[in-house]
Amino acid sequence: MSAKDWLEKDYYKILGVSKDAKPEQIKKAFRKVARENHPDQHPGDKKAEQRFKEASEANDVLSDPQKRREYDEQRSLFSGGFRFPRGGGSGASDVFSGMGGGDLSDLLGNFFGGGGSGRRSGRGQRAGADIEGEVSISFQQAMDGTTVGVHTISEEACPTCHGTGAKTGTAPRVCPACQGSGTEQTTAGGVFQVSQPCHECGGRGLVIDDPCTTCHGSGRAASSRTIQVRIPAGVADGQRIRIKGKGSPGSNGGPDGDLYVLVRVRPDKVFGRSGDDLTVQVPVSFAEAALGAEIDVPTMGGGSVKLRIPAGTPNGRTFRVRGRGVTKGSKTGDLLVSVEVQVPSTMSPAAAEALRAYADTIAEPNPRAEMLGRKR
Structure with missing residues (x-):
């Protein structure tokens, strides 16, 4: 500009x-x-x-x-x-x-x-x-990397006069008043000299x-164009990618500017992200959490991995599956699996009776007793 x-x-x-x-x-x-x-x-x-x-x-x-x-x-x-x-x-x-x-x-x-x-x-x-341009890509594209077209508008040399x-x-022609310098010296306050735009050419140096x-x-x-930009694997939401030399053209032999692409990553329905780790919430039944079980956990690339949860696993506990996270260059993060214990909304009479028998057998103390005691 x-x-x-x-x-x-x-x-x-x-x-x-x-x-x-x-x-x-x-x-x-x-x-x-x-x-x-x-x-x-x-x-x-x-x-x-x-x-x-x-x-x-x-x-x-x-x-x-x-x-x-x-x-x-x-x-x-x-x-x-x-x-x-x-x-x-x-x-x-x-x-x-x-x-x-x-x-x-x-x-x-x-x-x-x-x-x-x-x-x-x-x-x-x-x-x-x-x-600067902005693109929106899917979560999967952010993980794998992709190529997208970025629409840009910038100023280039006029095609008629070639700039x-x-x-x-x-x-x-060279300004006769300033001899092409574009400046002239004036005295400010009678103390020191400052440069200001030439009164003849207005600072251009040329007329x-x-x-x-x-x-x-x-x-x-103004020039409108679409530039194909490679988005690297592992890019994060809000990250700016610099494409050297794809900005506005330079003048008088100067280098071209750069293009900065702001990447927006759309949320995934299953996976989230924490740095270079992927996150996923997996439901488990009450029996699986209480007795322990081996469950299948989905992965970003498709398919699943086996995860062993121990008996007595509480709701919200997080397990780490190594090497199943975000891949950036030669490094790969982990998959963080948080379990959600599912409490059945309905029970058959036989199941309800069995659960009552279980409660009578273990005779658990009131889990809120200590909390209530502190408030008295």
Whole structure:
């Protein structure tokens, strides 16, 4: 994204959060806007696509502590009197357009140690912005690993002017006022000098006399694409996977940004997860828990394993089956089996009589006696 976006776009307003919003509030707001305006949900709706794109840009900045700090500082710095010009060939999109990706953020980097739209990789180069996508997969896919398509929207070089921002057959010219530096020195308070955008080119270092009719001088255009992403086995719900070089294209020879994929894992009807261990609750009868038994326990990969439960096993006791959990690389977790003692809701007269005889035979003391005694 360009410095024009940083200084003119109110990313807090786009996401509908306050300027002191916590990271989790920003994350929640972005997901809501992205979900409501995702291109897959609104095919052909240009307005929804634009809202999705703006939300992605806002989240890219506000979710990164360093970018957010620089964004706030830059808007505060220029909000007092600096404004982008509007209209005609002297508009903001002309002045700060993308010949080689250089823009006002090059200048602002002198104030804050780097521009906000991408990482610096060398003189005149700028890395592309990172972008984020979200996928939903099943519990089984998370265990086995899978390949999914991630729909992304990012900015790429304008196909008409190839990123120069100038009309075909023309080219930007070096600003005669700042000799291409994009900055000019002024004295603040009569004490020290500071750099500020050149009054002639607005900090671009170049002047575009005849802007491209497609991108209006910005040199950039929105691009929608679907990227096939490999989700590794053992991925956890909420995990972010970085795909290097699959973000927005870099400018002027700079490297491409990265794609971060947020993985959402749908719950399974049988199994749960605790770290690298799988969990499962298995019902056992009262007789099995009291007398002990060998039971079959389901496994994630299909089939079952034998588990011996000892006599007198209480409800809720957990047993560990080694090597039947989540596999991540060369390591595999365990399967944690919790037993649920099933008490019959109905009994035949003969069964009820046998249970009464059992109770009379063992003559158990009142199991609540100690509890009641403490309350007196």
